[in-house]
Amino acid sequence: MSDFIALARLLAQPRLDAHTVAWRNGRPLPFPEFAAQAAAWYALFAAEPALRFALYLDDSAQFAAALFGAWHAGKTVYLPGDAKPATLRRLALEVDGFAGDLPAEFEPLQTPDPAPAPSWGALDERRAALIVFTSGSNGEPASIPKRLSQLAREVESLEAQFGAPLGDAVVHGTVSHQHIYGLLFRVLWPLCAGRAFNARVLTFPEEIATALARGPAVLIASPAHLKRLPDNPGWAEAAAQLRAIFSSGGPLSAEASAHVEKLLGLAPTEVYGSSETGGIASRRRQQGRDAPWQPLPGVALRVDPATRLLYVRSPHLPDNVWIDTADRARIDGAGLVLEGRADRIVKIDDKRISLTALEKTLSASPLLQDARLIMLEGGRPALAVVAVPSEAGWELFHGEGKRALNQALRALLIDSIEARVLPRRWRYVWSMPVNSQGKTTQAMLSALFDPRRPHARPVARTSETVTLALTISARHPYLRSHPEAPPVVPAVAPLEWAELFGREFFALPPDFQRMEAVEFPQPISPGATVTLQLDFVEADGCLGFTIDSEQGRHASGRLYFGSGR
Template identity: 30%
Template sequence: MVTSPKISQLIPLVEQIDRDDNDVIAIRQHQALYAIDFKKYIASLYQQIKLSPATHWAIAMQDSFYFVVSLFAILYAGKQPVLLNPRQKEMTSFYQALITDHLTLECVPLTPDHLINIHHLNTDTVIDNLPSILPATFVSDSLTIFTSGSTGLPKPVSKTIAQLETESQILTNQFTPLSDLVFIASVSHEHMYGLTFKIVLALMNQAPFICETISYQEQLASYRYRNILYITTPSILKMLDANIAPISCNKVISAGGLLTSQTANLCLKCFNRLPNEIYGSTETGIIATRSQYQSETPWQLFAPMKLTSHHENEQVVLHSPLITQPEILNDKVAIIDDQHFYLQGRTDKIVKISEKRVSLTYIEQQLEILNEITHATIIPLEQKNRTILAAAIILSQIGQEKLQQLGHFQLTQYFRQRLKDKLSLVTVPKKWRFVKQLPVNQQGKSTYIEIKALFENPELIMKKLPKELNISVNDNTAELELIVPNDLFWFNGHFPTQPLLPGVVQLNWVIHYSEILFAQKFNIQSLEIIKFQMPILPNDTLILHINWLKEFNKLQFTYTVANKTASSGKIKLCQ
């Protein structure tokens, strides 16, 4: 068995179990979780997992503390941790069993003996025997994580514990000191970015992390008296509201896409800190960083990294201690010197259709030349044993007007006609979806699976959410100021003479925002005392008040329009 080398000045992952019982590992709803809790959960889970014949264990946790103890228990048990979304049907072949804090057998294709709900653990009987329960070190030394997937399904990537620890050492050398910070993230711990920055980096620096996902300024404000390290994405930063009182952060980390200089300065205004952007990938780990003190700021490699260029094919190769062999980058890179470079866009996305190499990038560029199109994303789909192309399109104002005039089918025919002299028949998209914006995952990325879902569930493209003007959260209550879009799918035929917002949509919005703001997964058991007292119309400004009655396992809500109650009620939740 290969064990992780001890990293100087930091606590290796395998030694986290030896931390003092009173060390704070994490914070859940402003309550500390200590090393003693950490040890109890790991030991209890370990005892269950080691008896199972299943070798590949997925982890589906909304709570980051439960995620960490599950990961450690699997490693101690000599099993393979698999970090993915088990609800995606495309990923079910990669795991045999699951540990979760919210999913049920109705959500995943497993038998009862292959699903562990962490809330059902008995942790009271293990701590006295902890030294004799757990092995002296991890029995497994690696985990499986997945790429985000841009042109196809996510691909598995194996990462060793030693690689994760080395990456954290590099980051600590760059950003030290970190031990007096609290790690807060809007990104998921199950992806490489969140795993590295929120989990491994925090643990090895003995800094607490916040269990919940924190996506809104109002949520972050409740931690304003702490030393904050905020781990987030461009999609979150570009939505910041400069009218909200600034929240001082010690450090803001952004990854998952490029920041504009405008968004970087918006972050500075809202958080009193320019973001440290991170360039890297699931396969390579971290590569470089920058802070945009001025526009067109170049990237700087982390200290051990090197780039070499092959001028004949314009490929740039990364040499890094975080990978086993040099890696060709999928981005166009202009090297300035041995430490600095510019990024100049992605290289071509190539797929094979009918044995021919097809550039998805070229097709996207040809579409974006058209005045009617602001942005185009092309993906391959399998249909009746053959591969076709599908286009997710964001229309310009001209395009939206043409859609109103021609309708969906005639507009797609118009685009096909415009492309016929530039694209072959096989490369013209066969399926089209027109959307206001592309769906993104928790990392702020539009991946293949999110785009593919538009074509599997076409009605979802019209289920847009209201515009959010203001959101405030305080413990178990939330208040949202929202504007109802006038182009909601649900207004179609409801009713012909005067569109009204259906009650089922109002209930869906209550569940949607409750899950985000309270960082929980809620399933409806029944409805209680639901009253719809006045209609909600297109362009109405709503105030939605939500009260999570935890002791009764209910959500209480009220919608008001112009200070008048539009609807109210209680939603009984599943246990």
């Protein structure tokens, strides 16, 4: 766009008074009002001698004003992915203070009073302006410093590559600005390009469809949201207004891409990169056809011929050096083809095993849609598989049992590894668990093998209801006994199971808020097989549950989830 303003000069080069920065609840936020909010935050931060602040705000426009206020006051901003106390207590070891919508115990700087605008100058691009966090493969967050120059070059790259067809479309998103993908695509890029953005994160399909239908629109989404888009909301009006869909933060399957294109008339533009490297490449798989990745402007790629490791050099990095991505790849005349992670080598009984290679073998089977392998630690390390069966896989599972499916898949691996190190444990799920960044972590996969999780056999599923048959082992760690009574499952267990399986099958909001109408008519005995039914009303964040058996009802109630703290 002709009115693109460099990130460092966003406030030093003011826009017209009539320019809309963002939309909030149907009301436009004009540039002067945004600049006034930034000035108020600047005054609040400038009065603080501390330099490092964790910033968390739900409203994306208010967050942007606070971010620029902090930067102009010379502060380094830390970007927590959520506002949970455990996250903030960990951050307290790294920062000097907190700001935004955070619990009172952390004494955060709150929304400031109006203050005179300073003489806005250009920001110093050399400064370490931002600290972001990546979940990593094991779920433990790792901090990554970002200079303002890195953010500025990435925003310029996005506009150069994708900006022309977007025009004045309003930017909507299902991803939070508290993560680097959401920050860049939903906030910083629109601010610099002069496009208005929606100050709210869209969560439910109905509100996504309604927001997109209001006018020319761009959708910034995670793979987790895109692959769960249902057929039932009316997407026709939204599709007529859409100019682009972006997906990043995790892999988007070809099936999910084709599903989105069918509903919304556009294939998503996938962006490959990481918190460490920034954006690397993009692709669009139209009409289900595969497509190689194409590097973003200014990004150079090379593949080591011996190791097949992909290296990247770009202005999105702090230095002009080649960085190992830990991905295997090949480059040909058509572009970049990714071939899996290279750092997933484990050793069992002195045998080196590539988890990526085994996953590729399993995923090629007509019995599966997807497969992930992990190493389970304990007395003896062992491989475990989490897999999403295909229709044929579920038919075998329900017709001949889990053991038959296990044996069929183990037979595929016998030519790759010795029998003594074949996977010992298997979990079959309808979809891989993902976090708010659309990533499946080691911790999430390991949780499926937690001994507190009862053995579950899928019975039925719709977009809003799941029915599972649970077998309660006599060795279940929750079983409690009394000297004068047989052991029973405590009442807290059904509540935990409802949330645990609810998060496996539905996109529950992150925080538990309350429970209603919870009853436990009779206890569950060891060895019992019970039926757990979950009903999720997405608009209310309500997860209803019932647990029944031949003896009658054992538990029921409603659990409510949201994004409040």
